[in-house]
Amino acid sequence: MDLTFSDQEIEFRDELRGWLDANRPGEEPRGDQDAAFEFRKQWQRSLFEGGWAAVHWPQEYGGRDASLMQSAIFFEEMGKADAPLPANALGLILAGPTIMAWGTEEQKERFLLPILSAEEIWCQGFSEPEAGSDLAAVKTKAVRDGDDWVVTGQKVWTSAAQYSKWCMLVVRTDPDAAKHKGLSYFLMDMEQDAVQVRPLVQITGEAEFNELFIEEARVPKENVLGGEGDGWNVALTTLMNERSGLGFFLQTRLRLLLDRLVEDAKANGRIEDPVVAEALGEMHVRTETLRFLAYRGLSIIEQHGQPGPEGSLTKWLWSETNQMLTQLAVSVCGPAALTEGEAWAHDLLRSRGNTIEGGTTEILKNIVAERVLGLPRK
Ligand SMILES: Cc1cc2nc3c(=O)[nH]c(=O)nc-3n(C[C@H](O)[C@H](O)[C@H](O)COP(=O)(O)OP(=O)(O)OC[C@H]3O[C@@H](n4cnc5c(N)ncnc54)[C@H](O)[C@@H]3O)c2cc1C
Known part of the structure; x- marks a missing residue:
């Protein structure tokens, strides 16, 4: 890889620097988690309005079609400006790219724009009390009822669940299939009584993550990402984006x-x-x-x-x-x-x-x- 910036890359960097100079994020509030989250949400809105929320996304979904080098420049400049992480980081880095890789046209149309604008916040419902490193051991189960899936189980360590509208949820849809094969990946609406969120306080005194108790939550069949039984492969796309993104x-x-x-x-x-x-x-x-x-x-x-x-x-x-x-x-x-x-x-x-x-x-x-x-x- 050539690490020398081309004229186009220098132009991109200077445009971004100019925008950052005119749109300083300011100081993130300390000691008040809700205020800090709201601050990061406002910051993402301002990035969105400037066209900088997800430079690496395709233009048709609100990105800038940035090359990989431009994406690198973007993250380096954000770091240098001491900019906060956008509120919907899990949506931008995990959910968005996973939906782009596996979603139907309808799903891309429905979910991508509100991720970018921070209108709809996302969380990642993978880990369970007995399934962390061994993700394929998830027990949260879903059974089909007409056009819906009905989900029951427990998730844990779900970051930002208390602020989220949507959850990337890995569930077991076929209890008889081999461990990795019986999983599906749902896009679950968190705004239903069947989903209870209980914050867990960390050593810092903040409650970044939560327990999720799910008791017969409904997920329409249109919100399965990839096919039924493809959950393991879809989840791997999310995890690889998490570790490199x-x-x-x-x-x-x-x-x-x-x-x-x-x-x-x-x-x-x-x-x-x-x-x-x-x-x-x-x-x-x-x-x-x-x-x-x-x-x-x-x-x-x-x-x-x-x-x-x-x-x-x-x-x-x-x-x-x-x-x-x-x-x-x-x-x-x-x-x-x-x-x-x-x-x-x-x-x-x-x-x-x-x-x-x-x-x-x-x-x-x-x-x-x-x-x-x-x-x-x-
Ligand atoms: C700050 C924070 C935020 C998080 N946010 C989220 C989130 O938003 N969504 C979500 O789904 N999860 C989240 N997690 C959960 C995280 O992904 C899990 O904690 C992690 O995957 C480990 O799982 P576990 O806690 O069940 O530990 P376990 O898997 O039970 O592991 C216990 C110990 O055994 C070791 N171990 C396990 N298997 C092996 C093996 N095969 N070989 C060698 N050693 C092994 C582990 O390394 C660990 O030391 C978060 C965790 C933290 C700390």
């Missing part, structure tokens, strides 16, 4: 955090300590490695049209590095990084979930071993 955004975020830590270390003199300096140097090497891995991920999409299993490597390295960096902040900043309400303290606590969400590190290592390196399956 955030790559660029996360690595630019990491660079911002590292720059902030270096500034803190300079300000309090800790940078003079060779142990601290060496640790910061290692963080720099890891952050640069991630940047190149993110570009490599783009080349793979360019060659194969879809993200590959290599996205697992980026996610593994990012989550580990983010945890190391936030721990290093404690050595550099001392008690200030452990005080409630301080940004470093929040980031330190939140980073614990990084090696679990979107696939645990152990599972990602298995994928890298088997599907990237071609090592034998155990």
